[in-house]
Amino acid sequence: MQQQWYYIRTLLGHVPLVIKLLFAVITSGVAAGAIVHIIEPNRFPTLFEGIWWAFITVSTVGYGDFVPESTLARLVAIVLIFVGVGFMTLLVTSFAGAAVSINQSTKEGSISFIGEQHLVIIGWNERARQVIENIHASHPHTRIVLIDETLTELPKTIKQVHFVRGNSSEDAVLKQANIALAKSVLITAKHQGSEFTADAKTILTILAIKGLNRELFTTVEILSTEQMENAYRAGADQCIESNSITGSLLTVSLLHRQMLDVTFHFISYGQFAQVQFVSVKKEEVGMTMPDLLPLYYKRGLHIIGLKRSERLLFHPPPSFLIELHDELVTIKINKAT
Template identity: 40%
Template structure:
């Protein structure tokens, strides 16, 4: 019995409230059946009456006539009704808390074969939009430690608030089941510092999943080799791409 009690105490509050309410309703059903077997010929009728009474619905199709039965009704209205109301409020509060956790990036991702994007910036926003349009996927997880809330909450993006250099952040993003990781450079840091953070993120992700494809944005050419050594499969050098684009535009103007 003690082990059962300890298991009960470890259960979530919502489940314990549900168990307590069921016990009260079931015992009331048994008692009213014993008190008035003619009015409540089976325990099921008694349970139906107990639920309607505790919920203060009161259809009136079943009603006790004895003193004991009516006293039990009073008990159910006060105690059972209180439990039912508290259960409803707690359930609503749990739903709201879960939504807030999702909004604040505290919930763990549960699906697999998803895409993980590290860092929130305009490139990330455009990449997410392109992935949805071209790849037709919504299995996208955003990791960022500077945001306080999900930037694309209404669009259903899963947000993880945390540093990409910490194992637990990647575990919440379910890195072991991810399809691809895209690490963007932090635009708020100097290029060399941003690249060091990117390489550290690569090392952390690669250490937790040796098979996942990692694409990393590197700003300085001297750090590209280190990024590959850290485990990046594809290096995106945005500075080189931007320089090449500007030269092409200049060439068109000179022709």
């Protein structure tokens, strides 16, 4: 008997407090309703009406449609008020406390993300902020998960982003972001410390991600040219050497100042969103660029290059012939006047 009681206590110890309180409220309400139905069958002709009165009393609403008259029924009401109302008060405060706790945990990044086909961004910085803003502007319903170990909580200016706090190279943190069901991931580089250390951390994160989801498309920011090959070897699908891009822009600023605004305008997200690949049609095979330009212009597209296999060719010579599996690099023509 003692061993059975021990098992019962152990089982109850694993039941959440909210469930215990909810059970106590229901039990006390049903028991009190059944008792007053037995004591005063004329005032409470059905069991449901007794239970209805008990829960109205416990909730402190007190409609007054059912009122016990006998002394014994009123004693039951007094007990119900002390016991049932006490349990109800604890239940409501427990629910409120749980809601506040969940909200705080979400802000602090300790709640797991439940969802799929979401985008994961690793590392909080100005570049990550701009990426999030661009995604929200063009695809407002896309779900985003941000992983960072430096933030104590998600900035108030960032909305509709699930925050996970922790080291992105740890499996537990990646699982918390539900990396197995993600659509794609972006790893931004840390500019603190040496470039080698930042790239090494990025490569370690790639290995951890690919260990959990080998098919996940992974875009990474690399700071040094020497680590590009290591990033691809680790499993990166696309690498962006940010220092090289910045260096090119600085060179344009120094040598071709009048072209800097044009360059910035073209590489802005709004302009890149207009760029698209168009597969060549069978009837276009064997044609030249001068032949295709007016045809696509009528379709609202301007051809700026061509992709053949893995090679990108911009402004190929007029005699260049189109092949079957080529893709045209086009940009939508702005119809605004």
